[in-house]
Amino acid sequence: MHDESTIIEGRNAVLEALRSDITVERIFVLKSSYDGPIHTILREAKRQGIRTDFVDKSRLDEICPDKKHQGVAAYVAAFSYSSVDDILAKSKEKGTDPFIFILDEIEDPHNLGAIIRTANMAGADGVIIPKNRAVGLTSSAVKASAGAISYVPVAKVTNLSRTIDELKEKGIWIYACDLDGESIYRTSLTGPLAIVIGNEGRGISKLVKEKCDAVVSIPTFGDIDSLNASVSCGVVAFEAVRQRLEKK
Template sequence: MRYEELTIEGRNAVLEAFRSGKTIDKLFVLDGCQDGPVKTITREARKHDTIIQFVSRERLDQLSETRKHQGVIAKAAAYEYALVDDMLKMAEEKGEPPFLILLDGIEDPHNLGAIIRTANLAGAHGVIIPKRRAAGLTAVVAKTSAGALNYTPVAKVTNLTATMKELKEKGLWFVCADMNGEVMYSQNLTGPIGLVIGNEGEGVSKLVKENCDFITSVPMRGEIDSLNASVAAGVLAYEIVRQRLQK
């Protein structure tokens, strides 16, 4: 299992990484650096829809492991991302209705890793994350997933709502977790389903929520009003498992 987060430094190495098709989550470039090789690298980054951050030399020196960054450092995914179609294929091969978990802006890598681990154990066919304002597949995520990343595909999409609309055309319906929803025990959570879990602080965003078919909640009996995102994902995923087994 590869747990290293790939930090790629230096102009040739970074350019080569882009050209070889490696998934680069983020590119850090020395602010104000405008020479030819750096322009070529930023052009490649834009072509691959990589997030580019222009930063100070101090910041680059902090990020650097080799001390030879030449003004560019790339952060590559420690694991390859899958395609959403791969997940649907997996469900079909297993003869099961698709069960996907969509994460609307989970920023804590420990939460992401824990959710991937739960997804694997609950028999979900994949996890979908957005490109922006969300954790990617870093070493921390890989470690927290306890090996699940080797088996459960994770796809990274530019637009979560657009992906949901495409999946709706393929017969999936979506349920999002929100404390104002109907209690999960009184809902029918069977069939081809996408479970949507929101950001740790704000929950599911307005646009994503509007594209969900149902809003569901976990019954709360205590004095505080919310569960950790990965725990909520686990509770709801297992209610889906329970209902599937009963069927």
């Protein structure tokens, strides 16, 4: 899920990252390390709600090939995150209806990067991802965005369901893109809109799907189950673009 360039290791480095503007996504601690500095790191990670895994030495050595971890290592974002308010402010600044993508546990950094690139090309205001069980802005994701990350705000949220509720309160319609929905070609994709794209294998979780206003699907005629997540995002994005252009 992550790549080497997003790793920081050593007690001071991890603690400094936790106390800085760097986004720490996940921490690994050696099972037998429970001294003062480690307790400080654990306390700060808990305060910030950062996932912490207790691992054995072989796993930590695998994460840190140079083995200078001092019993702790962390994955950090390769690019800064924005907030949901930043995304909504962008649409307000443009004077257009909000157009957002919500990603439910996307795990492949190349898919994340490709979706960010699609979001930019389709004029979307931003992308929302969950804090846990999903890839973040690793260097692979940033690279796959082909520069689009500089123009598309990405917000990481603790609870997707709660975020969906908050967006609905602001008048934004939430559509889940899944196999059992109404065709996107028979669905209005204009107005304030957020499209939910699910995990590469499991699709959209039941809880998130139940929070959505409706379910839409992409008509397909092949012999396999579904499209790649980033391809699905592209198809839906540009159908929304087509409809919005027609409405003008």
